[in-house]
Amino acid sequence: MPNNRQTGPLMGPATAPPAVPPPLARPRSERQGTAILLICASALIFAAQDGVSRHLGSAYPPIFVVMLRYWFFAVFVILLCARAPGGLRRAIRSKRPWTQAFRSVLLVAEVVVTVEAFVRLGLINTHAIFACYPLLISALSGPFLGEKVGWRRWAAVAVGFAGILIVLKPGSGVFTAEAVLPFVGAAMFAVYGLLTRLVGRDDPAMTSFFWTGVAGAVAITLIGIWHWEPIAGRDIPWLLVLCLTAVAAHFMLIKAYELAEASALQPFSYTQLVWVSIFGVLIFGETLAPNVAAGGVIVIGAGLFTWWRARQRERAGPS
Structure with missing residues (x-):
């Protein structure tokens, strides 16, 4: 997300892709079509990864699972940065x-919070609430980045939060304190996104x-190492799948952003919620309740509206 690039709205557990060199000399329509296929494929992989995270997070402490995943991811980041112009010395500055x-x-x-939410609430309920993070970015872009937030964006934020209330059904006896977890995760990811845009002005x-992968791995190790548990033989293949799919999905994201602008690709990342719903129902026996489906559609609709407004402002140029 540096230089105003962002991951798709449902890719909270994933880290942000780096900006990359200018698109290759291929027809624009061909580049964008390939990029859309890549972003949709990465959304499928991230959804599968969330399912694996839920499975492992129910057997081991989520912080332990995230630590192992970050170790693998840090190696990927180091290798990628080492091959970039300037190498590691430039990346670390x-x-x-x-x-x-x-x-x-x-x-x-x-x-860690999101994986815990997967375990406690399931994939569908977690993602239906987590999908509000683009709205939080819109709401917080004023105090964080000094951007002007117009009444249309504030209206979209209000509608999106109405969708969250439909999902949560407060006062119905269904709402629990655990339902706050995905919202907390969304808020954290929104602040992360805004800070990424902020540092992108100078770095x-x-x-x-580099800092996302390596500093993150160091931080999680300082805490996660105390939660070390022996890994059962039957879970080692799942752990390898978790790590390998993370690398594959991030590689696809990098390639997608080489070929097209993030603003053009953002709506297609919502396909992750479709895959999450399918996996949740078919594999984990979750139920797609009517209020969750309706609230999720409202949240996504509000998010798409904020994306559309951003595109309109970009095309209009500075006033």
Whole structure:
């Protein structure tokens, strides 16, 4: 998300892709079509990864699972940055090291909270609420980045939160304190996204990517190592799947953002919620309750409206 690039709205457990060199010399329509296929494929992989995270998180402490995943991801980040122009020496240099460290730790905490939500609430309910994070970014972009938030965006935020209330059904006896977890995760991911845009004003994208993976791995290790548990043989293949799919999905994201702008790809990342719903129902026996479906549609609709308004402002240019 440096330089105003963002992951899709349902990709909370994933880290942000780095900005990359200009698109290759191919027809624009062909590049964008390939990028859309890649973003949809990454959404499918992230949904499968969330299912694996839920399975492992129910057998082991989520913080332990996230630590192992971050170790693998940090190796991927180091190898990628080492091959980039300037290598690791350039990637590690930051004009905002404390902000970089804080946003990296914040992302780690968000992933742990979200995995815990998967275990307690299921994939469908978690993602239906987590989908509000683009609305939180819109609401917080004023105090964080000094951006002007117009009445249309505030209206979209209000509608989105009405959708969340439909999902949660407060006062019906269904609402529990655990239902706050995905909202907390969404808020953390929104702040992470805003801080990523902030550091992107001074640091190159690869620097932010390096700090995300490496500083995040160090932070989670300091806490997660105390939750170490022996891994059952039957779970080792699942752990490998979790790590390998993370690398594959991030590689697809990087390639997608090489070919097209993030603003053009953002709506297609909502396909992750479709896959999550399918996996939740067919594999984990979850129920797609009518209020969750209706509330999720409202939240996504509000998010798409904020995306559309952002596109309109970009096309209009500075006033």
